[in-house]
Amino acid sequence: MKCKFIEAKFLRELKGRFLCEIDIDGNIELAHVPNSAKLSKYIEIEDKNVLVVKNENPKAKTRYQLCAVETDDNHWIMVNLNLLNKIIAEYYEDNGCNVQKERILSDTYKSDLLIKDKNGEQIVCEVKGIIANTKDVIFPMYSGERTVRQLEYFRRLLKTQRFSVKYVFVLLDNNIEVIYADKLNKEFVKHMRYCIKKQMQIEFFEVEIQDDSISAKKTVEKKFII
Structure with a gap:
């Protein structure tokens, strides 16, 4: 953009x-x-x-x-988290997807993005910005209560098989290499493992900042360890 x-x-x-x-x-x-x-x-x-x-x-x-x-x-x-959903939406639109922003799916959950891909598959996309100046990061960084509630909803959603789910980490510093799940947050670990087992996709994006633009670039060189 x-x-x-x-x-x-x-x-x-x-x-x-x-x-x-x-x-x-x-x-x-x-x-x-x-x-x-x-x-x-x-x-x-x-x-x-x-x-x-x-x-x-x-x-x-x-x-x-x-x-x-x-x-x-x-x-x-x-550091501008207001731009995260915009640059991720732009990435998927540039790759032939139809994207709706902030779609209310239930009384308890509003998706960051709702994607319809080239094959007509509907994908709920949850976008998480990761900020740090270290190569290794613990996630979630805060108490994680909201993150756990989201994963509980994804568990129910994945059971219906009406939607796929993407869990997107946007690395605000491209030097970040590994995201470690917070082992002390047992509820987060439990629900995250279940969702991954049920084919929730984990994706990573880096941010590219040019003289007059900012964009997201997908990368497969990062790791999420749980």
């Missing part, structure tokens, strides 16, 4: 969630951080070069949205 990136310097995260200060050509600006977690918990961010875009919503509280952070080895880590 096309993006009009603006280069800036990250100054600091603010106490309130979703806000940070950036420096654009010597001017200090507020920017929206489209990520519910404090980024400094996962990556080094202070005084880093960042990419931002202008907020298109005239009612937005900030003029800019944070998109990506440059690392010490000069590659970009995507």
Whole structure:
């Protein structure tokens, strides 16, 4: 997808969630951080070069949205989780699929994407963004209650055989190599193993950031160990 990136310097995260200060050509600006977690918990961010875009919503509280952070080895880590579903949907559309975004399938579950492939198969697609500056990552990173509820729904859905399910990991830092299931989260492990046994597909995508675009690229070089 096309993006009009603006280069800036990250100054600091603010106490309130979703806000940070950036420096654009010597001017200090507020920017929206489209990520519910404090980024400094996962990556080094202070005084880093960042990419931002202008907020298109005239009612937005900030003029800019944070998109990506440059690392010490000069590659970009995507931090804008609002773009995840868009770039994954674009990938499947470019590969001949029909994609619906945020389709409500039950009282308890709204799919990130509902895909109809070239053969007419309907696929529920759950998209998970993985942010870290390490090669190995534990998932889920938080308590995982919502993730467990989703897997419980996928168990029921897979039994009906009306839909297939894709569980998509989007690696926001392409240096991530292995995702380990959190063994302490026994409910997550139990339901994940069941869903995989029932043919739920695990897929990995990397994020490609160019001068004026951001896109998803499928990769088979990563591992999920459970």
